[in-house]
Amino acid sequence: MDIPYTVKDRPDTGLYNGKLGIWLFLGSEVMLFGGLFSAYVFLRTGAESWPTGADILNVPLATLNTLFLITSSVTMVMSWASLKLKEFDKFKLYAGLTLLLAASFLVVKYFEYTAKFHHGLFPSTNNFLGIYFTLTGLHVLHIIGGMIVIFFFWMPGAKMWESDPDRFTNRIEIVGLYWHFVDLVWIFLFPVLYLL
């Protein structure tokens, strides 16, 4: 039996089921990160002194990471647009570039984290580092999760393009929405943690 509304829109919601599902999931993700942003404001406003992120963290590396994620968002949406234009080879190229940029983000983050540990700066050192590692660590987990899904659709899952291209295109749209959300979270994390 086929799963209904994987391609066609449901008459009541106006969306195919996967799309409504990802938006509901992203709503819960907003609350997850929102709770931690709220904790950040609570900790910062309650502290007698609070360090400027730039004094402890590496702003040039974080700027580079911001550019990696912004570019990966473009390549992600281009991979979806390529499928809409029936250009499967371009989809493979753009999805591969998205994975490469995501991996670059993780490499930079690895160097940032190890530099902190090397200088004896741990989550337990103070509240600033505690919330910094919690927020960026959770974000890194989201990057890794997204990479696993994109890799699946890039390699083994891409077989669906031959059997059901419209459904495969919708799957890429859904993973794209998740990926853009991860980019969006970083857009706010960057100034809040590194620049203010």
Add this chain to the structure above:
Amino acid sequence: MADLTPEEIRHHVKTYVIVFVALAFFTVVTVAISYLDLGVGASVVLALGVASIKGSLVACYFMHLIDEKITVYWTLLITATMFLILMLLPLGNMLAQIKI
């Protein structure tokens, strides 16, 4: 986004490139602002203002919220309301501190 013609998709692609350039520009602006000695209040407002512009560009064009179904907007309205409540929670703490 189901019924787009190839011409419309190509038009979208051009928009994506423009949005990418805008995002890169605003990233540079965000970093530049942080080097100005504006005081905490002005820095917070400017940095979060620029971040909000960047976030809106990603949401509107990459996530296609500029042309989405009403069900998505309702879902996001509920989310935004709950998010606002979460962000207002520390306000009580701030007000208590001012009182002291």
